[in-house]
Structures are given as structure tokens and as C-alpha cells.
Amino acid sequence: MAPSLHPLIDNGLTKGQPNFTGGKLHCHCPSNKVEVTLGSNVLHNHACGCSKCWKPAGTLFSVIGVIPVDKVQVTANGDKLHVVDSSAVIQRNACSQCGVHLYGRIHVDHPFKGLDFVHVELSDTKGWQEPQFAAFVSSIIEQGFNPEGIDEVRNKFQSVGLATYDSLSPALMDAIATWTAKKNGKL
Ligand SMILES: N[C@@H](CCC(=O)N[C@@H](CS)C(=O)NCC(=O)O)C(=O)O
Ligand SMILES: [Zn+2]
Ligand SMILES: [Zn+2]
Numbered sequence: 001m002a003p004s005l006h007p008l009i010d011n012g013l014t015k016g017q018p019n020f021t022g023g024k025l026h027c028h029c030p031s032n033k034v035e036v037t038l039g040s041n042v043l044h045n046h047a048c049g050c051s052k053c054w055k056p057a058g059t060l061f062s063v064i065g066v067i068p069v070d071k072v073q074v075t076a077n078g079d080k081l082h083v084v085d086s087s088a089v090i091q092r093n094a095c096s097q098c099g100v101h102l103y104g105r106i107h108v109d110h111p112f113k114g115l116d117f118v119h120v121e122l123s124d125t126k127g128w129q130e131p132q133f134a135a136f137v138s139s140i141i142e143q144g145f146n147p148e149g150i151d152e153v154r155n156k157f158q159s160v161g162l163a164t165y166d167s168l169s170p171a172l173m174d175a176i177a178t179w180t181a182k183k184n185g186k187l
Contacts, residue, residue, distance in 0.1 A: 003149070004059045005156055006047055008121055009131060012160050016041065016129040022071065023125030025102060025118060027080075027095035034095045035076035036102045041127070042067050042120055044172060047134040047162065051143050052088060054101035054119060060140050060153065063131055064104075066115040072103055090117055111179035134164045 004010050020041045027034040042065030053062035074081065081102060084092040090104040104117035120128035134157045141147050154164045167173060181187035 002152065002156065005134075005153065006059045006061045006063050006121075006131075007056065008063050009047060009061070009157070009160055009162070013130040013162075014126075017127035020127035020129075023123045023128075024075070025120075025122035026124075027077075027100040027102060027122070028098040029080075029095060032077050032080070034074070034078065034080050034100075034102050036118070036122075037073045037075045038067055038118065038123075039071035039073070040067060042118060042129050043115075044169075045120065045129045045131050046169070047131050047157070048136050049134070049138070049140040050136040051139060052085070052090070052092070053117075054092070054094070054099075056121065060145065061134065062119065063121060064117050064119055065129060066112065066117055069105065069114055069116050072116045072118070074102070092117075109183075111176045131162060133169045134162050135168050136166060137164045138166045 022038040022040050025036040025038065045063065045065030047061040048064050049061050053064050055062040080095050080097055081093045082096045084094050084101070089108060089110060090106055092101045092104040094101045100122065101119065106113045137154060138150065140153070141150065157164045163169070178187060
């Protein structure tokens with residue numbers, strides 16, 4: 001059986017709804033769930049194969065999108081949240097009981113500062129933007145995935161219409177480079 005990339009990808013994508021206005025995310029605890037309320041849809045939703053993004057058990061990829069920080073509110077049991085790695089650019093706030101990441105926030109000077117990173121599968125609401133591309137695909141090898149299987153992984157993404165990259169998409173890499181060039185006075 002082919003390995004699961006992610007439940008939102010394995011059986012093909014479900015398109016998001018236009019004018020979707022958001023919903024609530026919950027952690028996996030059976031009770032006293034951490035709840036985060038999102039006041040809009042996400043942007044740049046994508047699969048990420050890196051070792052730092054939270055993924056559901058048994059899947060190779062995370063699915064993660066961004067949303068303006070002012071659209072993100074912790075609305076229940078926020079006392080259970082802790083920052084997984086305070087030295088990372090993205091401060092990932094996880095439930096200390098079940099381990100699910102509720103939101104990632106950037107506090108340092110960075111092109112994506114002002115955007116939080118969230119996993120829409122933590123919501124029961126339908127209509128979230130579907131994944132747009134796959135990022136950091138080769139990073140799954142660093143976590144022990146057999147490199148002989150990587151073509152199958154890339155082919156599977158392509159079969160559901162997702163381009164694969166080993167960093168972010170060209171549009172996001174260009175946005176980062178433009179920000180850096182402006183900061184350095186080159187643009
Ligand atoms: N190959 C590395 C890549 C890590 C990486 O660069 N992740 C990207 C995508 S989430 C990033 O922006 N990281 C910033 C951070 O984690 O703070 C790994 O798998 O750990
Ligand atoms: Zn939890
Ligand atoms: Zn990642």
C-alpha cells in the first residue's frame with residue numbers, strides 16, 4: 001500500500017468555498033480541548049515535508065496554511081499551549097497534552113511576520129482553501145523515508161494536481177527574495 005501523504009491529499013483534493021469566513025480549530029485531547037478561532041480562510045495552504053511542522057500520526061506530510069495574526073484568537077484552554085522550539089523562526093504553539101500544533105507565529109523580522117501558520121484539518125468546518133502545492137518534499141528523507149520511494153511520492157502529488165518543491169513555491173521564494181533585496185537596499 002502506498003504511504004499516506006496526508007488525509008486531505010490521499011484521495012484527491014476538495015476545493016475550498018469562495019467567500020469562506022473561517023472556523024474553529026481544536027486539538028486532539030478527548031476533553032478540555034485547546035480551541036483557536038480563525039476569522040477568515042487561510043492563504044498559501046500547502047503540504048510541508050519538513051521535520052518541524054506538525055503532522056497527523058501515520059502521514060508523511062503536514063498541511064499548513066497562513067492567516068493574518070489579527071484573525072487568530074485562542075478561545076479555550078490556552079493555558080495548555082507551549083512553544084515547541086523557542087529558537088525556531090516560527091514559534092509553534094502546541095498542546096502540551098496531545099502534542100497538536102495550534103498555531104505558529106513569527107516574532108522576528110521576517111517576510112512572513114504578521115502571518116500565523118495553521119492546520120485546517122483541526123477544524124470540522126468545510127470550505128477551507130485546498131492545498132496549493134507541496135513544499136520541502138525531500139525533507140521527508142531526513143526523517144527516515146527511503147529515498148527509493150521519493151519518485152512515487154512526487155508522482156502522487158502530481159496526480160492530484162500539486163506541484164512539488166524542495167523549498168517553498170516559486171511565488172513564495174520570490175516574495176522572500178524581494179523582501180530580502182529591499183531590506184539590503186538592492187531593490
Ligand atoms: N530540512 C529541514 C527544513 C526545515 C525548514 O526549513 N522548514 C521550513 C518550512 S516550515 C521553515 O520555514 N522553517 C522555519 C521554522 O521552522 O521556523 C527539516 O526538515 O527540518
Ligand atoms: Zn490537546
Ligand atoms: Zn514545515
